[in-house]
Amino acid sequence: MPAAQLSLSPAEAAGLFDLPRPAEQCRIVVAMSGGVDSSVVAALAARSGAEVIGITLQLYDYGAATGRKGACCAGDDIRDAREVADRLGFAHYVHDHESAFREEVVEQFADDYLAGRTPIPCIRCNMGPKFTDLFAMARELGADCLATGHYVQRIIGLAGPELHRATDPARDQSYFLYATTEEQLDYLRFPLGGLPKAQVREIAEEFGLRNAAKPDSQDICFVPDGDYAKIVKAMRPEGGRPGAIVHAETGEELGTHPGVIHYTVGQRRGLDIGGQPEPLYVMGIDADEARVLVGPRRMLAVASAEVIETNRIGPLPDAPLTAKVRSMAKPVPVRLDGALGDGKTVTLRFDQPELGVSPGQAAVIYAGERVVGGGWIEDTDKA
Incomplete structure (x- = not known):
């Protein structure tokens, strides 16, 4: 596509990356999941005039994810990332991190549910494979920065780089990046933090990216059908041990459940304990005794x-x-x-x-x- 048709000039694109010197002298490594957000970051990096290298971490089984859109880092998403790199003319590498991802993220996810906790695997992933490992790769490649498609802002304050919410509150992902270290933040770039999602899709269309209209990922990436309990039970069969549903105030047994892995604190639906004078919610989980504790909302x-x-x-x-x-x-x-x-x-x-x-x-x-x-x-x- 001719440059005149693009809404952002090379200088404007370079300004989104806060580069330490002229863009044509810089190298930007872009973390590419195959989604529209990271693809637009790569396109903007290329538009800036910098040398661009795209890296995709294959985090779980390629075959199981083939044909599944919006999975992130597996299956057709890797193919989409590669096609973006080919269209824009920069190098793209896929690194197999399935073993580390399973150990650091998936196994911990299963253990947390088995212990009656409510895990957040996306934060574990950012703390481990996505930032720690990509950070090291980008450094080894001599990159000036590592850019991602997260919707957060990196703003220079009096004491150095700060992490701020995205300007679009509906897209803000700052909750998932609280564990970013100061050293990482000094090196990371988040060029989409000041843009609304609609504009990001418009930029993708301007660049002619085939994934411009690709749906956002909604579920946990390694839970293809949204049934996390099935994944946990397959890894930790003991999590499917039936037990009692007990009123947290009275101690009365109100019913039975098929396993603590099906419940989280605050849950109301799926308890199957009708006939109560007021709605009951999950108050806590006693994983050792396979008990689900319930009570009224005030509790x-x-x-x-x-x-x-x-x-x-x-x-x-x-x-x-x-x-x-x-x-x-x-x-x-x-x-x-x-x-x-x-x-x-x-x-x-x-x-x-x-x-x-x-x-x-x-x-x-x-x-x-x-x-x-x-x-x-x-x-x-x-x-």
Whole structure:
């Protein structure tokens, strides 16, 4: 496509990457999943005039994912990434990381569910194969930066690079990147953080990318039909051990369940315990005794949460803090007891009782639009 037909000039495209010197002297490594977002990042990098290298990590079985769109890093998605690289004329490499992904992400996912926790494999993946391994590869290739298609912003503050929410709140992915280290953030680039998704698709069409209209990935990438319990049961058969559904206040046995792997804290549907005077929700899971504890909605309220393995990005400001305790939750005012970062444990105290805070989820802490860190929710105290 002639350059005159593109809405972004080379200089404008280069400006999205905050390069240390003229683009034509730079090398950009782009993490390519095969989706439209990372493909547009690669197209913008090429438009800037920099040398571009695309890398795709094959994270799980290619054959099982063939023909499945939006899976990320397997099957047709790898083919889509390769076709984008061929169209735009830059090198593209596929690295087999299936073994590491299974050990660091999938096995942990199964273990967490078996223990009655609610895991977030996307964060585990970002902490491991996606950032740690890609970071090392990009460095070995002599790249000036590693660019991804995440919807977050990297903004230079007084103390250096900061991680901020995306300008499009419907696309913001900052919750999943709280574990980014300061060293990684110095090297990473997120050129889509200031763009709405509609514009990203328009850019893909301008470049003639065949995946411009490709649907976004909705489910966990290694759970092709959305049935995570089936995956966990296949890996950890003991997770399908039947047990009792017990009222958390009265201790009354209200029914039975087919295995704790089918339930998460805050869940209402699928309990199959009719005839109760008020709706009941999952309050907790006793994995050792195969018991699912249920109660009324008010019992979901917690006053504080113990957060472990914390990470901090930049200085902790002397300003009000908020926290998200689920990816789709709104940030709520909090106070911290303890030193955030360096893997330390802190106590997160909510200004108002918070509902549905589940061990295994992440608590991500914000100062305004900036991500200051976070960690894994280990335990909670009821309000």
